[in-house]
Amino acid sequence: MKRKIIITSDGSSSILMEDMDETYHSVHGAVQEANHVYLKEGLHQISKRQFSILEMGFGTGLNTLLTALEAEKLQLSIQYHAVEGFPLTAEEIQLLNYPVQLDDPNAIRDFTRIHQTDWEVEMPINSCFSLKKVRSLFEELQLLPQSYDLIYFDAFGYPYQPELWSEEIFIKMYESLKPNGILVTYACRGAIKQNMRAAGFKVERLAGPPGKRQMIRAHKISKETALNS
Numbered sequence: 156m157k158r159k160i161i162i163t164s165d166g167s168s169s170i171l172m173e174d175m176d177e178t179y180h181s182v183h184g185a186v187q188e189a190n191h192v193y194l195k196e197g198l199h200q201i202s203k204r205q206f207s208i209l210e211m212g213f214g215t216g217l218n219t220l221l222t223a224l225e226a227e228k229l230q231l232s233i234q235y236h237a238v239e240g241f242p243l244t245a246e247e248i249q250l251l252n253y254p255v256q257l258d259d260p261n262a263i264r265d266f267t268r269i270h271q272t273d274w275e276v277e278m279p280i281n282s283c284f285s286l287k288k289v290r291s292l293f294e295e296l297q298l299l300p301q302s303y304d305l306i307y308f309d310a311f312g313y314p315y316q317p318e319l320w321s322e323e324i325f326i327k328m329y330e331s332l333k334p335n336g337i338l339v340t341y342a343c344r345g346a347i348k349q350n351m352r353a354a355g356f357k358v359e360r361l362a363g364p365p366g367k368r369q370m371i372r373a374h375k376i377s378k379e380t381a382l383n384s
């Protein structure tokens with residue numbers, strides 16, 4: 156797997172998987188996409204002040220960083236678990252420009268802590284955000300039922316890893332969400348929506364970030380509500 160650091164249209168870095176011709180973020184803007192899909196349509200939809208998030212695909216740690224900074228800004232209390240099968244090297248992390256791209260005085264501090272913290276251990280990143288990075292293939296991970304309020308689902312695209320967008324994987328995530336929990340993802344193809352519905356989710360299509368037409372927010376609703384809706 157050959158990885159190359161690239162700069163996206165909003166000036167923020169991302170990674171290109173050269174063999175697959177697939178990027179970690181939208182080439183129209185990595186920070187812009189993460190803010191739209193995961194913060195605006197995910198984090199900001201949770202009405203609690205204290206909640207838990209599961210991220211599938213930790214990657215560069217960009218979603219984690221933006222969420223940690225937002226938690227402190229809004230004085231929330233967030234417990235965040237991030238799963239990654241193929242962690243970046245220290246050399247690759249050093250080349251990412253998020254701490255300087257983000258207009259936030261705490262970005263360097265949080266970015267450094269996020270990447271220096273050990274895997275498999277829950278650690279505070281700031282006074283409002285704790286992180287556990289889990290090194291595992293998502294398919295092999297056991298998740299506790301009803302543990303998360305919000306899931307950021309950020310796998311590579313369906314053409315590259317359809318097995319991660321399957322009904323089986325969505326059932327696993329549905330079960331790990333608390334009642335009324337939500338899952339957000341940048342993708343929006345028919346097969347994905349179908350597999351989410353088969354897993355029990357109510358699927359909502361939303362406007363995507365610049366350069367992408369649509370994205371998905373999926374809701375864990377009770378079976379009775381689903382049958383009556």
Ligand SMILES: C[S@@+](CC[C@H](N)C(=O)[O-])C[C@H]1O[C@@H](n2cnc3c(N)ncnc32)[C@H](O)[C@@H]1O
Binds near residue numbers: 211213216319
């Ligand atoms: C689209 S990128 C995610 C970008 C990331 N959220 C970020 O902010 O940089 C997909 C990520 O999922 C990871 N991944 C791919 N297949 C996986 C698997 N089966 N289990 C766990 N992680 C996987 C990749 O290594 C990559 O980091």
